Amino acid sequence: MRWSQLLIPTLKENPADAEIVSHQLLLRAGLIRKLTGGLYTFLPLGLRALRKVERIIREEMDRAGAQEVLMPALQPSDIWQKSGRYELMQDVLFKVKDRSRKEWVLGPTHEEVITTLVAGEISSYRQLPKNFYQVQTKFRDEIRPRFGLMRAKEFIMKDAYSFDATDEGAQESYRKMYAAYGRIFKRCGIQAIAVEADTGVIGGKFSHEFMVPAETGENEVAYSEGGEYAANVEKATSRLTTPTPTVDTGSAPGKFPTPGIVTIEALASAPYNVAATAQLKTLIYLIEGKITLVMMRGDHQLNETKLAAATGTANFRAATSDEIFAALGARPGSLGAVGVTQHPVIADESLRNAAGMTTGANEDGFHFRDVNLDRDIKVGLWHDLRLVKAGEPCPVTGTPLKIRRAIEVGHVFKLGTKYSEPLEALYLDETGQRKPLVMGCYGIGVTRTMQAVIEQSHDKDGIIWPVSVAPFTVCITPLSVLADGPVMKLAEELYQKLNDQGIDTIIDDRDDRPGVKFKDSELVGFPLRVGIGEKSLAKGEIELKPRGGVMQPIKVESAIESILSALKTLSGI
RNA sequence: CGGAGCGUAGCUCAGCCUGGCUAGAGCACUUGGUUUGGGACCAAGACGUCGCAGGUUCGAAUCCUGUCGCUCCGACCA
Numbered sequence: 001m002r003w004s005q006l007l008i009p010t011l012k013e014n015p016a017d018a019e020i021v022s023h024q025l026l027l028r029a030g031l032i033r034k035l036t037g038g039l040y041t042f043l044p045l046g047l048r049a050l051r052k053v054e055r056i057i058r059e060e061m062d063r064a065g066a067q068e069v070l071m072p073a074l075q076p077s078d079i080w081q082k083s084g085r086y087e088l089m090q091d092v093l094f095k096v097k098d099r100s101r102k103e104w105v106l107g108p109t110h111e112e113v114i115t116t117l118v119a120g121e122i123s124s125y126r127q128l129p130k131n132f133y134q135v136q137t138k139f140r141d142e143i144r145p146r147f148g149l150m151r152a153k154e155f156i157m158k159d160a161y162s163f164d165a166t167d168e169g170a171q172e173s174y175r176k177m178y179a180a181y182g183r184i185f186k187r188c189g190i191q192a193i194a195v196e197a198d199t200g201v202i203g204g205k206f207s208h209e210f211m212v213p214a215e216t217g218e219n220e221v222a223y224s225e226g227g228e229y230a231a232n233v234e235k236a237t238s239r240l241t242t243p244t245p246t247v248d249t250g251s252a253p254g255k256f257p258t259p260g261i262v263t264i265e266a267l268a269s270a271p272y273n274v275a276a277t278a279q280l281k282t283l284i285y286l287i288e289g290k291i292t293l294v295m296m297r298g299d300h301q302l303n304e305t306k307l308a309a310a311t312g313t314a315n316f317r318a319a320t321s322d323e324i325f326a327a328l329g330a331r332p333g334s335l336g337a338v339g340v341t342q343h344p345v346i347a348d349e350s351l352r353n354a355a356g357m358t359t360g361a362n363e364d365g366f367h368f369r370d371v372n373l374d375r376d377i378k379v380g381l382w383h384d385l386r387l388v389k390a391g392e393p394c395p396v397t398g399t400p401l402k403i404r405r406a407i408e409v410g411h412v413f414k415l416g417t418k419y420s421e422p423l424e425a426l427y428l429d430e431t432g433q434r435k436p437l438v439m440g441c442y443g444i445g446v447t448r449t450m451q452a453v454i455e456q457s458h459d460k461d462g463i464i465w466p467v468s469v470a471p472f473t474v475c476i477t478p479l480s481v482l483a484d485g486p487v488m489k490l491a492e493e494l495y496q497k498l499n500d501q502g503i504d505t506i507i508d509d510r511d512d513r514p515g516v517k518f519k520d521s522e523l524v525g526f527p528l529r530v531g532i533g534e535k536s537l538a539k540g541e542i543e544l545k546p547r548g549g550v551m552q553p554i555k556v557e558s559a560i561e562s563i564l565s566a567l568k569t570l571s572g573i
Numbered sequence: 574c575g576g577a578g579c580g581u582a583g584c585u586c587a588g589c590c591u592g593g594c595u596a597g598a599g600c601a602c603u604u605g606g607u608u609u610g611g612g613a614c615c616a617a618g619a620c621g622u623c624g625c626a627g628g629u630u631c632g633a634a635u636c637c638u639g640u641c642g643c644u645c646c647g648a649c650c651a
Contacts, residue, residue, distance in 0.1 A: 012600065012612065013585045017644055037643065092649070109651090143574085143649050150651095157651055200650075209651090218650080304648085314649085411651060445651030479610060515611035522611095533610055 003508040006044050010520050020216040022455035023148035025463050029524045038145025038153035048471035053450050054135050056187045057158045064180040066131040066160050071113045073137055075105045079112040083422050089201055092140045106139035111419045114161045119425035125165045129173055133160035149447040156447045162440040170438040174414050177442040181210050181410050189466025190456050192409055195221050196231035198305050203418045210410035212452045217407040224394040234305035238392035238401055240350055245278045248355045253338055253368040253376050255361050262333025264298045280359035282335040284324045287316040291327045293337045295347040303387035310383035328362045336360040337377045338368050348385040409449045415439040463525030464548045467571045472506040474498055475526035479514045479533035491532050497560050527570050546570055
């Protein structure tokens with residue numbers, strides 16, 4: 001393509017509303033333009049890069065045995081009612097009404113649609129396994145769209161759904177997708193790591209997220225140095241650095257005065273000297289409107305994602321001081337669960353068998369000592385609720401965990417029968433028994449992946465596209481565009497030959513000064529620039545400049561061969 | 574939704590505190606000229622409901638009220 005004919009509106013200055021570098025470069029390189037918050041138009045170059053990411057995804061999905069379909073983005077709300085997610089996901093669902101006032105949903109994801117399809121089309125174990133995928137626009141009423149394509153109201157996702165007869169089969173389908181994801185991100189030129197993750201509103205048995213390490217990422221990943229363990233902090237666990245006391249003092253809980261003491265630290269200091277590990281922290285939450293006591297060890301922090309996983313709902317918040325006083329008769333700082341039977345109590349696993357603990361007495365200015373969990377507190381639910389911190393021992397290796405930020409580009413879920421049961425996607429097995437299909441689902445944020453590539457691969461001058469996803473692979477830069485001059489003649493000739501070889505080539509035929517062309521080609525980030533100027537041409541040479549590499553002169557006679565071999569090197573072939 | 578900030582030319586911003594004349598600069602754009610190996614220079618020109626609505630005032634980009642939009646931090650997620 002000819003630069004002069006394409007819309008490539010590069011910007012010299014950073015747009016005021018772009019905060020992170022990949023967002024700035026998307027705008028500056030003329031790849032996208034904002035329509036309004038969370039909604040973007042893909043310009044010619046941006047679309048070309050996006051299409052290349054999509055092509056890699058399609059090739060790897062096909063290779064892994066998945067088949068492409070295309071489902072409606074507009075969906076009837078009744079299938080969402082059936083799956084139970086109409087309520088659960090109401091905050092992100094875009095809803096629209098038609099002329100007869102019937103309500104529809106703009107699909108944020110497609111478990112309901114694909115399961116409905118499969119329920120009607122698959123009825124025998126002989127048809128299994130199956131895996132269907134699509135590349136499609138998703139709609140989510142995000143609470144806060146941000147960072148350009150990173151979190152948008154409308155975005156392109158590749159979603160795949162596997163259907164198996166057995167759990168073992170589903171496991172194998174999961175494994176295949178997991179492997180395919182690794183190949184996809186590698187081919188896109190980004191380093192993504194798989195981490196254990198929370199399943200959230202999608203639900204299911206377990207899941208892995210594919211994370212691109214980046215300071216601007218919205219997630220935190222806990223991992224061991226050697227890569228033996230990696231998990232989203234929402235899900236991560238660690239070994240305890242210090243054990244929880246379990247020695248029964250033999251005494252019943254004894255109330256003692258602690259005037260003005262309302263923090264763990266204060267109680268840990270003189271004259272009380274109660275180690276934080278021997279204290280019970282009692283947090284009061286309003287879970288689906290009900291006062292609930294959440295118990296943590298004094299030195300631990302609550303992880304709210306784990307609380308959601310434990311309770312099966314995200315509909316909760318910390319209670320206010322007044323709500324707490326009304327329920328327990330004391331203010332934060334003096335709270336405890338001893339003798340509390342009228343409210344449910346949830347406790348963190350680290351408190352199992354805890355004994356000789358100290359906790360608030362539900363009376364301002366007083367605490368209990370000698371509290372045994374088994375004997376004195378009615379715990380209704382035990383669950384891992386603890387937020388891991390950097391430096392705590394890895395659950396696998398025992399070495400100190402590290403924590404770093406990352407961008408989630410993909411997520412694979414082992415779903416089980418969460419959707420096949422309510423939507424009645426059943427099949428007959430060898431013995432004629434009717435059983436629910438065992439499902440998995442697998443998403444890649446395609447537009448987000450494209451931005452993640454930029455976030456991970458850029459320098460002060462602009463984007464550094466990997467060959468695999470670059471909008472154009474080669475940029476031919478004639479320094480003079482006189483139509484019948486030797487420079488332009490050679491440029492046109494190379495342009496023809498490269499295109500004939502199937503190399504995506506752009507020729508910068510703009511009548512601009514060299515500096516402008518160099519800056520623009522670096523900003524957009526084409527992997528290889530072929531510079532043609534009168535000076536070097538006089539020596540029978542032109543210049544090859546890999547983006548991010550060093551300029552090298554090549555002979556005109558062997559230009560095509562040199563370019564092709566440089567591309568091979570850049571592609572890592 | 575809670576907290577913080579910003580809305581002035583296509584873009585980046587100044588002017589606002591302390592109200593006053595035709596509302597400014599740089600980049601981009603148009604025309605002419607000079608340039609031509611790292612975002613050129615000269616000259617001329619075009620481009621504004623100062624986000625919107627209301628108020629205060631002789632007079633509002635500037636002060637007040639409301640409203641809309643955008644960005645950032647938190648809850649949500651590919």
